[in-house]
Amino acid sequence: MAALEATSSGAAASYVYGDFVVSSYLSALAMLMDREEDVQQLRGHRVVLSTFSNTQTLDLFKRIGQHLSLGSRYFVVLEQIEAYRRNRPARTMVYKFLYKHIKAISVILSIVSVFVGIFKALRGR
Structure with missing residues (x-):
């Protein structure tokens, strides 16, 4: 062609x-x-x-x-x-960081959500 x-x-x-x-x-x-x-x-x-x-x-x-x-x-x-x-350098850097550390971020968010639940339960008493 x-x-x-x-x-x-x-x-x-x-x-x-x-x-x-x-x-x-x-x-x-x-x-x-x-x-x-x-x-x-x-x-x-x-x-x-x-x-x-x-x-x-x-x-x-x-x-x-x-x-x-x-x-x-x-x-x-x-x-x-x-x-x-x-x-797009900032967007690319954020995506790269999230892609490399997704497991650690998910663990940290899980721990934070547990603590938030505990503090809400303690506060409600």
């Missing part, structure tokens, strides 16, 4: 606007893949569907990613990712 996009007669009009949609999408996918685990994660989310192994899929995307035309969509996606990283 990327080759068709680059060689079709409509590609000249697309090139004027820098709008290589398929190539931009494939380049963004190639950017997301650095390890075989990344490919497996993308398979788990059904972003990548392939009969190739994780190694072969990673190799394919890394090779074609070097030769694709980058359109304006690619740079828009990069800008959105950067804006997300800039605007």
Whole structure:
């Protein structure tokens, strides 16, 4: 599809606007893949569907990613990712803390709820 996009007669009009949609999408996918685990994660989310192994899929995307035309969509996606990283650090840190310490937090909340129940019972007497 990327080759068709680059060689079709409509590609000249697309090139004027820098709008290589398929190539931009494939380049963004190639950017997301650095390890075989990344490919497996993308398979788990059904972003990548392939009969190739994780190694072969990673190799394919890394090779074609070097030769694709980058359109304006690619740079828009990069800008959105950067804006997300800039605007969400506190939320990400809170989520990371809660994810790592969920067991300890649940134990502390259980103990606090027991003490609240005891104090309410003592206060009611």
